[in-house]
Amino acid sequence: MTQIDIGCSLVYDIKRPTVLLLKIAASWTQHQIVNNESLTSSPVLNIETCQIGPDGNRLHRLVVDPCRLTLNYQASAELTPGIERTGDIRESLPAEMPPDVLTYMNPSRYCESDLLGRFAFEEFGHLSQGYVRVQTICDWVHDHLEYTPGSTNSMTTASDVLLQRTGVCRDYSHLAITLCRGVGIPARYISGYAVDLEPPDYHGVMEAWLDGQWYLFDPTRIASTLGLVRIGMGRDAADVAFATITGTATLIEKKVWARSPNDQLSTANNPAVSTA
């Protein structure tokens, strides 16, 4: 078991009545227990908690009048990821995938797997199937992109990244997801808090459906998958934006943190991790 203390502090300048949807709270799953959680606002406002779908995703909704709004979130997560020998993990057959998983084969806003299907098949279609193929895709993404903050924006897609060869964690994961779908492996986007991320921010990684469950991968290699506290999952980053604003809100300040009091987490020799 790994304990991770997480939190964030957001300050907004609100100019007119605004609805804020926040996806910043750790999700509750079989592998992730959330303790000592608090989400507070100043000024004090009613914060509605919504459960989205069957996977433990949560959303907080606030209706805010013009003000300087400060939000503070903190929690402590206990992670007990399933850890397995990667060599034994095969791919699932389309005939045996649950219907809800089939959805993660569809192309999505930032993961145009229809457009990149031929490329994926040409590059990765002939490889041995299983965990190792997803790992090969993530390695390819890692080796062919240059991690360059500011080189992409919120509308950058996997095909943009494949052409430009630069991006950040969001872009790395989008490309890996797209290439997995392109060879017939369901894949989805995970937002979360990551220990020791530098500079500190929310993190974006991906999961692939293999052998009947979801496995976590981080094509950036900038944080340990053993130290990831999951916020939410979706088809791509469009589903897990940390804040969606209807109205007018300017983000003035954002602090994000994740600390592991006891453990030393390494990005080397990441094992196969199932967390969902």
Next chain:
Amino acid sequence: MTQIDIGCSLVYDIKRPTVLLLKIAASWTQHQIVNNESLTSSPVLNIETCQIGPDGNRLHRLVVDPCRLTLNYQASAELTPGIERTGDIRESLPAEMPPDVLTYMNPSRYCESDLLGRFAFEEFGHLSQGYVRVQTICDWVHDHLEYTPGSTNSMTTASDVLLQRTGVCRDYSHLAITLCRGVGIPARYISGYAVDLEPPDYHGVMEAWLDGQWYLFDPTRIASTLGLVRIGMGRDAADVAFATITGTATLIEKKVWARSPNDQLSTANNPAVSTA
């Protein structure tokens, strides 16, 4: 109540073991009762029926060895759409939308509402809110596009259509969905059978979330919304492709039909229809 007899016949040439996912069966909803339904294959194969999500969407899955495969689907649908006075239908506030509906505000593969948000807001942001605003968006789409079979393909997006100004039913609906999301109205894609469609094919329309429920719109005006038998719904056409193939299957023949034995359905004066 309107009765519609629907069906389709698909012939595939299957070259190697293939998994077929079909989305061709009418969904079961409060407003749509499905009778005398049959889906048969020749050669006779096991056809698995999967329920997807809570909205009555169904999927049929077949594992097929090399052969000439013929699929026949038929059913009779009883439609009892809710019909309302359009003037009274207001927009829902973001603060009161159910979490599952909020998902339909996100940009998706063919509906890049993030990219077109400013355009939508500039063109439609100042209009009176309510059913009439969605109708105005659909009218704008109808008036600014030219219905041109062959001018688009399966990867054409709403922004492509906005620039090129041509498309088919799928493209009209994608653009209308995108513009609705752009002004803050949840919207989704509906596939179905439409009476009197010429040439006969599956149809694609859209729904907008207004005043606490979904309302149906057809920006093409080529069929009556009162004669639409719903197959499925999703964020855009990526979610409701009539066939998804893993393997090698060539479509040899496709026939689609929808007939209303008793009624005369008109595309003029379409009322406000809630069907979901």
Next chain:
Amino acid sequence: MTQIDIGCSLVYDIKRPTVLLLKIAASWTQHQIVNNESLTSSPVLNIETCQIGPDGNRLHRLVVDPCRLTLNYQASAELTPGIERTGDIRESLPAEMPPDVLTYMNPSRYCESDLLGRFAFEEFGHLSQGYVRVQTICDWVHDHLEYTPGSTNSMTTASDVLLQRTGVCRDYSHLAITLCRGVGIPARYISGYAVDLEPPDYHGVMEAWLDGQWYLFDPTRIASTLGLVRIGMGRDAADVAFATITGTATLIEKKVWARSPNDQLSTANNPAVSTA
């Protein structure tokens, strides 16, 4: 006659042997006399001057070994633009355009007039022809875009801008050029120095071919067309980048200026100006 003193100062950090192509010198045309011109480098290097095409465009080429390179350009330009009554200026017929002008009807890198042809025709095809139609296009561009530094980059195209509705001078001109070509009016991009530009930088405007000659337009309205000292012209910004680098050069500092010692130039009531 208007006299404008122009100049720029560029500092580069050169890491390995590099070839620099500079397009920063005022061109020599019938309407623009260049006096007291100097281009110097520190360290002192051989600077080759190339004439490009028949229109007075010039290019300076330097081969540079690793160093801190400072370039200083200055000149004084005497402008005698042709000024005309706009009402009398008609459009040229395709049958009478010189072959070299026909080239400016072709789509180019940042001006996809093939893609936006239908949009242009729908929006501006029915208008009265002549100078007034180009002015209407420039007004439309001005009114529908928001001038937002940082919202676009060096790869942003006219269709991007049409969708996103934001940009800078380069983007405004690209969109106006594209829309002109879309309705059959040859149009091209002009880089230059503009008096009173705030913040000071190179400027980008456009020219349309009307009634047998080129007329200058500035859809941004941020500087007077009477105070524009032309550097070069091309199909779009791809042809007139102020610096093209083969090797490795980092721009450390850029200063650009243009001053009119005697005149007061106004952006109001800009007359029809032919400068080429």
Next chain:
Amino acid sequence: MTQIDIGCSLVYDIKRPTVLLLKIAASWTQHQIVNNESLTSSPVLNIETCQIGPDGNRLHRLVVDPCRLTLNYQASAELTPGIERTGDIRESLPAEMPPDVLTYMNPSRYCESDLLGRFAFEEFGHLSQGYVRVQTICDWVHDHLEYTPGSTNSMTTASDVLLQRTGVCRDYSHLAITLCRGVGIPARYISGYAVDLEPPDYHGVMEAWLDGQWYLFDPTRIASTLGLVRIGMGRDAADVAFATITGTATLIEKKVWARSPNDQLSTANNPAVSTA
């Protein structure tokens, strides 16, 4: 010397007064002598011949009233291409390229070398320079694309092709041009007649600037470069469309032919050919 008999027959339905710009006539160059040339129309119309630029490109312009228009072009070309040993052909340095050649380093409508520069550099930047590098790029294009008529259209760009991995001659050449520019080699598009093309049509190939002159390459390998009769050259296909129409003209029939009465031309072992 190779003699090639070429020609084409075009039939248009003209609905209203229309201006046709044709680029179908063989160009006159040092390596290509054109004999027995005729271009006739029925009904008989005035056909204006325009010279474009200094490279022997020609354009024919017709003003046509409503009619059924038939155009017949034929000529006989004598080709004496320069043939060289490929191993000796080096790349030119940017410092020594003529200014007019530098233009072919710029990105253009269908060849977004700015967008694909990093990809080109990563894939081909480290290779030995010279003729062999351009040949490697053409081989890569040949090996990674599938020749699929109908998979692209007149607006498809090199980056589209790089993602989709299918195309026709135009697309193969656009991608090869883009990748050459991406590693610093000037490259341009050539339209022409090709002996033994199947099905018969105009052909599109490319030229790269090496060692002080242009060399011809055909990444499709579907015709011999020794049997290419050049029509025109440009930055990409935008510059050499065989017909540009202002008005309304529907192409009813198109026949294109190129025959070599005496020679057997092979696509195997194509030598290095300079033709311009």
